[in-house]
Amino acid sequence: MVASDAEARRDLARECALAGFEAAHPATVVREEVALDGGRLRIGGATIDCDDYETVVVLGGGNAASQVAAALEDVLGDALAGGVVVTDDPAETERVDVRPGDHPVPSERGVASTQALCEAADAVDERTLVLAVITGGASALLPAPAAGLTLADLRATTDALLDSGATINEVNAVRKHCSALKGGRLAARLAPARVATLVFSDVVGDDLSVIGSGPTVADPSTYADALAVLDDYDVAVPEAIRGHLERGAAGERAETPGADDPAFERVSTHVLATNRTAVDAAVGRAREAGYEPLVLSTRVRGEAREAAKTHVAIAEEALATGDPLSPPCVVVSGGECTVTVRGDGEGGPNLEFALSAALELDGETALCAVDTDGIDGATAAAGAVVDAATLADRRAARRALRENDALPVLDDADALVTTGATGTNVNDLRVLVVG
Numbered sequence: 001m002v003a004s005d006a007e008a009r010r011d012l013a014r015e016c017a018l019a020g021f022e023a024a025h026p027a028t029v030v031r032e033e034v035a036l037d038g039g040r041l042r043i044g045g046a047t048i049d050c051d052d053y054e055t056v057v058v059l060g061g062g063n064a065a066s067q068v069a070a071a072l073e074d075v076l077g078d079a080l081a082g083g084v085v086v087t088d089d090p091a092e093t094e095r096v097d098v099r100p101g102d103h104p105v106p107s108e109r110g111v112a113s114t115q116a117l118c119e120a121a122d123a124v125d126e127r128t129l130v131l132a133v134i135t136g137g138a139s140a141l142l143p144a145p146a147a148g149l150t151l152a153d154l155r156a157t158t159d160a161l162l163d164s165g166a167t168i169n170e171v172n173a174v175r176k177h178c179s180a181l182k183g184g185r186l187a188a189r190l191a192p193a194r195v196a197t198l199v200f201s202d203v204v205g206d207d208l209s210v211i212g213s214g215p216t217v218a219d220p221s222t223y224a225d226a227l228a229v230l231d232d233y234d235v236a237v238p239e240a241i242r243g244h245l246e247r248g249a250a251g252e253r254a255e256t257p258g259a260d261d262p263a264f265e266r267v268s269t270h271v272l273a274t275n276r277t278a279v280d281a282a283v284g285r286a287r288e289a290g291y292e293p294l295v296l297s298t299r300v301r302g303e304a305r306e307a308a309k310t311h312v313a314i315a316e317e318a319l320a321t322g323d324p325l326s327p328p329c330v331v332v333s334g335g336e337c338t339v340t341v342r343g344d345g346e347g348g349p350n351l352e353f354a355l356s357a358a359l360e361l362d363g364e365t366a367l368c369a370v371d372t373d374g375i376d377g378a379t380a381a382a383g384a385v386v387d388a389a390t391l392a393d394r395r396a397a398r399r400a401l402r403e404n405d406a407l408p409v410l411d412d413a414d415a416l417v418t419t420g421a422t423g424t425n426v427n428d429l430r431v432l433v434v435g
């Protein structure tokens with residue numbers, strides 16, 4: 001293998017991934033998807049006449065919420081009166097109040113910020129157009145304990161759910177039924193205002209009622225579903241939570257609003273960016289570089305180290321037989337892999353994906369695996385770029401993988417992709433460059 005060819009493949013893998021980050025950044029997305037033209041607000045294919053409303057405000061939360069708010073300020077200018085968003089990744093804004101919260105476990109300051117959001121929500125009326133910004137992370141960043149519950153109850157429940165192996169749909173069925181805001185309750189609070197919800201999806205499959213626990217979306221799940229999740233996964237939660245859910249299932253608490261609830265009569269939902277946004281941009285960069293691209297799937301999930309082997313197998317097949325496409329080619333996938341933590345090391349799903357791939361790769365292939373929010377697991381890296389030459393000591397690398405300690409090995413190999421918080425969050429992205 002010629003060293004410069006290998007380097008070019010690694011560079012291209014990284015460039016494709018970074019193109020994905022840029023395309024999914026709120027500044028890029030909002031510039032493309034939202035425009036104000038003579039009082040008419042275009043959001044994707046829909047149009048709302050701002051002149052029908054006295055006030056336009058932005059309310060919401062999520063990792064990317066303040067970046068979306070800043071981009072909306074640019075588009076709307078004086079037409080935007082203000083608003084409140086809660087985030088852990090603050091951007092500079094002029095009109096919208098950016099308040100702090102924490103993720104993935106809710107915090108005291110998140111509760112205070114969400115209280116400010118609720119007060120702003122209670123101040124709107126039918127002459128208000130609310131742009132409700134919901135991005136990944138909103139479930140933890142917008143904690144509003146239901147009556148009788150405390151932040152400590154929510155924190156203990158979040159911790160237990162995140163360790164349980166339950167899917168995000170299941171986790172959020174519980175969170176929605178412990179909240180005064182999630183599962184459509186924010187929409188109920190905002191009615192009769194006109195609400196246009198702007199969504200950045202970090203959920204595989206983009207179920208609107210799951211993204212950020214769907215504060216403005218009708219909720220198909222029930223208290224009984226929430227209890228079933230706790231039972232199916234043996235999740236130990238505080239007595240107050242179980243009691244609350246049991247009373248809800250017995251009909252003593254109001255259900256989250258469903259599709260026929262009048263709360264949603266004046267609510268529309270607009271998905272501005274998904275994993276596909278990043279995947280398409282990565283494909284575009286590959287094409288520019290003269291490589292035939294293939295989108296494998298935007299729904300790859302499961303144990304990261306195993307999914308990595310499947311990706312390597314696809315590259316091997318391409319090199320050996322030209323199926324599913326002939327090299328030089330670029331295979332892109334998205335979705336969200338998980339890690340079953342057994343050791344006590346530093347890593348995340350993308351770092352484990354990359355390390356597992358590096359142990360298998362042989363031949364003219366480079367792979368980049370990154371989290372589009374720039375923070376894989378709880379590390380300071382977005383992910384890594386690897387190839388057959390990345391690992392100097394394979395035994396040590398295998399041991400690191402066993403101990404969930406991918407970060408130091410990939411750092412020593414100078415393989416990390418380190419971007420810092422990217423301002424967006426549309427799940428994971430992997431790029432295989434096959435020479």
Ligand SMILES: O=C(O)C(=O)CO
Binds near residue numbers: 135138168202
């Ligand atoms: O990230 C969150 O807040 C979710 O619950 C999924 O969008």
